[in-house]
Amino acid sequence: MRSPALNALTAAACLAAAAAHAQTAPTAATPTAALPEVKVTDAPQGEATEGSGQYIAREISVGKLVQSPRETPQSVSVITRQRLDDMNLTKLEDAVKQTTGVNVTRLDGAGNYNTIQSRGFDIGALLLDGVPIPQGANYATAMDTAIYDRIEVLRGPSGLLQGASEPGGTINLVRKRAQAALGLSANISAGSWDMRRADVDLTGALNAAGTLRARVVAVKDDRDSYVARLKNDKALGYGTLELDITPSTTLSVGHTRQQVRATVDQGLPAYADGRLVDVPRST
Numbered sequence: 001m002r003s004p005a006l007n008a009l010t011a012a013a014c015l016a017a018a019a020a021h022a023q024t025a026p027t028a029a030t031p032t033a034a035l036p037e038v039k040v041t042d043a044p045q046g047e048a049t050e051g052s053g054q055y056i057a058r059e060i061s062v063g064k065l066v067q068s069p070r071e072t073p074q075s076v077s078v079i080t081r082q083r084l085d086d087m088n089l090t091k092l093e094d095a096v097k098q099t100t101g102v103n104v105t106r107l108d109g110a111g112n113y114n115t116i117q118s119r120g121f122d123i124g125a126l127l128l129d130g131v132p133i134p135q136g137a138n139y140a141t142a143m144d145t146a147i148y149d150r151i152e153v154l155r156g157p158s159g160l161l162q163g164a165s166e167p168g169g170t171i172n173l174v175r176k177r178a179q180a181a182l183g184l185s186a187n188i189s190a191g192s193w194d195m196r197r198a199d200v201d202l203t204g205a206l207n208a209a210g211t212l213r214a215r216v217v218a219v220k221d222d223r224d225s226y227v228a229r230l231k232n233d234k235a236l237g238y239g240t241l242e243l244d245i246t247p248s249t250t251l252s253v254g255h256t257r258q259q260v261r262a263t264v265d266q267g268l269p270a271y272a273d274g275r276l277v278d279v280p281r282s283t
Contacts, residue, residue: 049080049150050176056080061130062152062172074158075101079151081176090197090221092151093141096171099153104141109225109265110232112142118155121168125158128173140173142260146199146219147238149176175254178213178242180205195223211244228282232262 047059047066057078059066069076077099079089089095093111097104102123105115116123126133126140145151152172158165182204189197203215219236240254268277 047149047174048177049078049082052080053082054080055083057150057152060152060172061174062127062154062158062170072154075155077102077153077155079153081149084145084148084151090145091141092143092145092173095145095151096141096153101155102153102169107266108262109227109230109267110142110262112232112260112262114141116141116168116171118153118168122166123153123168123171124166125170126173127170129175130172140171142234143173143258144219144221144234144236146201146236147175147217147256149174175238175240175256176201176203176215176217177252178215178240179203180210180213191223193224193226197221197223213242215240226282227265230263230265232260234261235259 047057047061049057057080058068060069060072060076060078062076063072069078079095079098083089083098084095087098089098091111093104093106093114096102096116101118103117105117107113107115152174153169154172155169157167158170183202185201187197187199189195197220199217199219201215201217204213206212206214215238217236217238219234221234221236223232224230225232236256236258238254238256240252242250242252244250268279268283270276
């Protein structure tokens with residue numbers, strides 16, 4: 001039989017061993033690595049997409065205010081100037097066809113009159129630089145894209161942003177603006193069915209301070225078709241003048257004129273049973 005004194009001594013030894021086991025050697029201080037300073041700078045791009053080399057736009061003007069696409073409470077697609085050039089989209093009809101959720105149906109052989117639909121409804125509302133114009137979108141599909149900086153397509157009802165409008169959506173055509181830096185571009189192209197096209201774009205400052213700027217764009221586009229006697233000849237002229245009245249106020253005036261001479265062709269009727277008329281393809 002153990003004595004109480006021996007039991008107390010054994011317990012004290014165990015506690016001392018546990019305490020000694022819990023003690024750890026002090027850790028050495030870890031040196032802190034100093035990273036070099038990183039500075040990120042960027043210049044404001046503004047609304048224009050010309051010269052940005054991008055397929056996205058930071059700001060749009062299809063609403064009542066200039067804002068970013070993510071701040072617009074609706075689905076918006078923007079076809080930038082870079083995309084128009086890369087894909088050679090020379091007509092509004094061709095550009096709108098590249099928009100998600102939009103369907104274009106030709107109503108004539110030359111493609112000068114089309115129906116544009118989104119979400120099952122016609123897109124009839126058309127804006128020019130954010131301002132409504134009386135000409136419907138169906139008649140504007142023949143417009144040449146050489147004068148535009150970007151094309152904005154807002155899908156769905158836009159009554160919140162535009163007031164009275166079609167439930168299908170709204171198309172906003174944003175024209176190129178005059179630049180202070182001298183710029184000149186010219187293009188000549190040719191293709192099948194006697195297609196010939198030439199366009200010139202000239203912009204620059206009219207005074208030393210660069211506060212008065214001008215821009216002119218001219219296009220001549222003539223083409224035939226695989227259909228006999230079907231022609232589509234187009235001439236376009238655009239001019240704009242900008243004056244900086246104050247550092248925050250700019251006066252801008254512009255004029256666009258496009259003339260189209262085309263043969264109306266709505267095709268041939270079919271038989272009642274759906275069979276096509278047995279005529280050459282060029283008829």
